[in-house]
Amino acid sequence: MTTVATLQYSHTLGFMANQGRGFNNPVDLAIDSEGMIFVLNRAGPEVGVRIAYKRITRCTSDEQYLGEFGGGGTGDGGLWWPSSLAFDREDRLYVADEALNRISVFGRDGGYLGKWGVGGAETGQFNRPSSIVFDRDDNLLVADSLNHRVQRYTKEGEMLQQWGEFGDGDGQFNLPWGLALDAGGNVYVSDWRNDRIQKFDADGAHLASFGSSGKGDGQFSRPSGLAVDGQGNIIVADWGNERVQMLDEDGAFMASFRGESQDSLWAQDYFSANPDEAAARWSASLEPEIEHRPEYDSHRGYEWERSANVEKLFWGPTSVKIGPDGLVYVVDSLRHRIQIYRPGL
């Protein structure tokens, strides 16, 4: 078996678009059995024409746009604060919504199939489900963020198990965000406000915790989505540090990525159609010198400001997914794109 030492930037998928070809604040993606990519556009705010920007976009990793479905709304099939999506073994698409506290189900053609879920703190209820992933038995794990726990449901919405409570001890959570499984069925949770990753066995027994608060290697600032590759390496969207980190299966730091996006094909099309804007862009410095103002330290952080200025960098990465071809997809939410990496030495 080849040991993956790091990742190499491959290309970028995406373009800012309120509707049609492109994304609008994407927060997650899922890949069906045929390799088609479904990108979840959360968009916002929830007002007027902006509501229509919410949607699910279908495309391929080589940047073919295949259409969109869904849309903003609170009725059946509507999206309001969509947070996460996942395919079951029958290629049905499950979509979690943090505002509506429900799971909606769609066919891969976008047809609406149903919904389940009840908002609340009782057993069998959830409050702002932030991430969903199917386990080896095709049951759905849910990060029940405001209840600080992980839940397991059947595909029909019958609750099977839950674990976790508020706290910072082993097996406790503070507003968990992301979920991932490894090949062995172990469950990884990005424990958002505890700035760490927790690892559980398939039954929810705590195995390990990785990371602490900070900016250093192996430290985290509010980790969001994560994925585990075939070698057991953990790839984490270190949201608050505006980067992606790679840990080995024991949680040891391997590499860090700040982002290096280049223009997607969709972006290149835009500049072909707008040569005056393209000319001004090519003569500009896309990595301007940034003044380190005092408020950056006490506000959202210097790295957040850097990402607001330097387009190639990650800005608000929310999700990491690994495709069947081994490509690593990082959902770069504030830049309306997916930065794609390939395994490398």
Added chain:
Amino acid sequence: MANAELALMAHLMRRAGFGATRDELETCVEQGYEATVEQLLHPELAPVLDEDLLRRYHVDQNSLMLIESSQAYWLYRIINTQRPLEEKMALFWHSLFATAYGKLNHAKAVVNQTNTFRRCGLGDFRNLLLELSRDPAMIFWLDNKDNHKDAPNENYGRELLELFSMGIGNYTEDDVKACARAFTGWTIANADYMSVRASRDSIWPHGRLDWQFQYLPEDHDDTDKTFLGHTGPFNGEDVIDIICRQPATAWFVASRLYGFFVSDTPNEASIQYLADRFVETDGDIRQVMRALFLSDFFRGDEARLAKVKSPTEIVAGTARLAGSHQFPDWTIVNLAMDVSFMGQEILNPPTVEGWHTGREWIDTGNLVERVNASSLEMGNLGQPGVQAALRRVRAAGDALAPEQLVDACLEAVGQFEVAQATRESLVSHAAKDGVLEFGERGSADCAESRIAELLQLIVATREYQLA
């Protein structure tokens, strides 16, 4: 605790912040008026608002690309801040140095400017003008990116003198020209590309790109200039130094502070008092504000309810009173839209002169908006602030006559100053259902509904429209 002390504290918190709950007023009265003023004047001692939750749930408020998102973001800050004067000063300077999204097509740039106001708004006025002159949103707003050594653009130089520091009549056209020349070369990085993007409102390919200040010495006119009687190879810093030494500047800043914090009706003696403090302290805004809040003219009866609340004040103040929007929730954008519907699009003022304030805040249309929005908030029994008010009224006695009920409700929300006619109207309404009795569960629900209805009427009164 005497109502007079609570009323004075309510006055202070309305002006230096966005109002306070009855519990907060009592805490402030216990520590004393002067101590509360000091606390307000030192926001750096209170915690910074933690924005991670806001950014997580409102993905649009993370990048601050859209104007509605940015307005909702600021409103959330105002509602939840533990540094009320910092936000109030930011709103004051934003109103005075009015910079609008409409021309920039870059909401975050205007938000960045308000961050500068938070950091510098209680500091040295000279430093504030310097930061303002280097602010990318201002440079774009008043065309200083087009102010070149060989082709000066006077827009920023003119407004700096007319609207931001001295006021018309205190300088000549030649001073405007010299001022503009001093700011040649003060621009933003990648000005051509950013101009193209702004002109076509381009969000492509991947959203907005932030702006950075850039000084181009080769584009700066470093020849001699004569400005307000001084001659030299002045740069922008030198011009600001001269401006800040002018008595007209002291009067200008004092009059704007008086109008925003004291009264909609100018008072020459009081403004001169503040201008003198400005001169004595070399333009230290914190010291001028201390003098203002401790002055007799601020504390006295004439200043009470002497201002019409701005839309931001009435909406944010009611939310703070009701205890709503303390956790990120998608409805905050509707609240921000309410502020806009009432005539104050924060981050997007109508002109460089800012908003017309005072009585102009109210017309027949937006008065209905103000009353409806406030009543809606206070009528929500699920809100913690409304519940706190209910508990206070409940503690006033097991049975309350209409007069007692009205007084208990007024005191529960810190509305100590109402006209006799207003009180009589409220009592008349309360009397329709007779004595309020708390008893069995069913009647308790009825009592709560009656109290909530009165609270809704209180925030619909004339006095509640005033600060």
